[in-house]
Amino acid sequence: MGNSEGNNKKVAFHTLGCKLNFSETSTISRNFKEKGFDVVGFNLEADIYVINTCSVTEHADKKCRQSIKKVQNINPNAFIAVVGCYAQLKPEEIAQNLGVDLVLGSEEKFNILDHLNNLEKNKTPEIYSCEISEVSRFDSSHSEADRTRSFLKVQDGCDYSCSYCTIPLARGKSRNKEISALVKETEEIAKAGIKEIILTGVNIGDFGRSTNETFFDLIKALEKVEGIERIRISSVEPNLLHNDIIEHVSKSKKILNHFHIPLQSGCNKTLAKMQRRYNRELFKSRVDKIKELMPDAFIGVDIIVGFPGESDEDFSDTCNFLKDLDASFYHVFSYSERPNTKSAEFENKVPHNIISERSKELHKLTEEKQLSFYKMHRGEESMVLFESSKKDGLMFGFTENYIKVETEYNPNLVGKIIKVKLLDISENGNVKVKFL
Numbered sequence: 001m002g003n004s005e006g007n008n009k010k011v012a013f014h015t016l017g018c019k020l021n022f023s024e025t026s027t028i029s030r031n032f033k034e035k036g037f038d039v040v041g042f043n044l045e046a047d048i049y050v051i052n053t054c055s056v057t058e059h060a061d062k063k064c065r066q067s068i069k070k071v072q073n074i075n076p077n078a079f080i081a082v083v084g085c086y087a088q089l090k091p092e093e094i095a096q097n098l099g100v101d102l103v104l105g106s107e108e109k110f111n112i113l114d115h116l117n118n119l120e121k122n123k124t125p126e127i128y129s130c131e132i133s134e135v136s137r138f139d140s141s142h143s144e145a146d147r148t149r150s151f152l153k154v155q156d157g158c159d160y161s162c163s164y165c166t167i168p169l170a171r172g173k174s175r176n177k178e179i180s181a182l183v184k185e186t187e188e189i190a191k192a193g194i195k196e197i198i199l200t201g202v203n204i205g206d207f208g209r210s211t212n213e214t215f216f217d218l219i220k221a222l223e224k225v226e227g228i229e230r231i232r233i234s235s236v237e238p239n240l241l242h243n244d245i246i247e248h249v250s251k252s253k254k255i256l257n258h259f260h261i262p263l264q265s266g267c268n269k270t271l272a273k274m275q276r277r278y279n280r281e282l283f284k285s286r287v288d289k290i291k292e293l294m295p296d297a298f299i300g301v302d303i304i305v306g307f308p309g310e311s312d313e314d315f316s317d318t319c320n321f322l323k324d325l326d327a328s329f330y331h332v333f334s335y336s337e338r339p340n341t342k343s344a345e346f347e348n349k350v351p352h353n354i355i356s357e358r359s360k361e362l363h364k365l366t367e368e369k370q371l372s373f374y375k376m377h378r379g380e381e382s383m384v385l386f387e388s389s390k391k392d393g394l395m396f397g398f399t400e401n402y403i404k405v406e407t408e409y410n411p412n413l414v415g416k417i418i419k420v421k422l423l424d425i426s427e428n429g430n431v432k433v434k435f436l
Contacts, residue, residue: 149197157174174203190225223252236261382421396430419435
């Protein structure tokens with residue numbers, strides 16, 4: 001049924017949600033290019049629009065619906081395909097949006113070229129959203145967007161059952177490719193001239209469950225790939241971030257001193273209701289261990305505010321814990337009730353206005369934490385990988401420990417790792433640099 005030859009047809013992509021989605025969109029985009037499609041920006045007129053969705057929050061669902069309306073305004077005759085997590089969880093809801101032609105769930109999104117129907121609009125949307133219990137395939141993916149950093153998908157799915165989360169319903173059980181296959185993919189990334197990879201997945205610390213390997217085995221193998229100079233580890237659950245991993249990173253010449261660890265609450269009572277697999281004491285011990293071995297490490301932390309039953313006292317408990325924690329940045333999320341989760345049935349829902357007030361308080365704290373971290377490193381020398389994006393005549397890059405820097409745009413710096421001295425903080429909140 002699917003005419004998968006582009007014949008210079010134009011395709012545009014839009015990604016909502018996480019870095020994992022970003023890496024998958026990038027791979028799907030390359031598949032379209034191989035079939036002769038021209039990839040254009042999402043704001044431009046195209047023959048087909050592909051929206052890769054997230055469903056972590058109600059806001060993410062809303063963004064998808066807004067994106068569908070947007071492309072209809074650009075080209076009402078375009079073929080619209082919606083794929084990914086929201087498509088997996090609520091395919092019928094998406095199909096009710098005017099103009100949608102194709103809805104593909106988690107297992108089927110990589111087969112999108114088989115379902116294009118010569119790009120003729122469907123009277124009723126075609127839906128291919130498999131039973132999530134059947135999702136067992138692992139589709140490799142990595143991004144090559146700006147040729148400087150690549151998000152490498154190393155794991156998918158999750159076997160945890162946090163009471164607020166739909167990801168196991170959207171992506172299935174934890175699974176991964178063998179380390180040997182991921183090493184080969186990393187070698188291909190290196191051949192493209194990309195110097196930094198960011199390891200992404202749903203629960204990457206759980207890597208190896210389907211292949212009888214470990215995340216520790218993986219990072220040691222990827223370090224040996226020639227051409228890759230920097231490896232960043234994305235979000236790892238605190239109970240899976242073992243001391244041997246932390247110790248190894250502290251000695252590694254390639255794995256950067258940058259950690260992202262989801263906490264979700266600084267109150268043990270709330271953590272238990274969330275069905276998280278640790279308490280705040282274990283979390284603090286991980287942060288303390290990182291800072292003991294790598295005082296310069298950047299530590300980003302996820303927090304959810306307004307979880308059902310979170311009292312003023314519980315929130316105060318979280319705030320005090322976060323103020324004392326030696327973290328560099330807090331990613332603050334307002335609790336969003338998701339269907340088919342245990343927390344949706346919980347009583348004592350926190351009113352939206354209180355959630356908003358708590359969110360503002362934590363956003364203020366995270367600004368203070370990040371500013372303090374940046375100021376602490378003023379005057380130091382650091383290695384920065386410069387990226388291709390350009391805004392207001394400036395270009396940007398990140399130090400090993402994830403300090404964002406800016407300087408005047410120079411195309412010769414793109415993709416290069418340059419030694420700089422960190423100066424003052426700019427009005428944009430980034431750090432100015434002097435080249436050494």
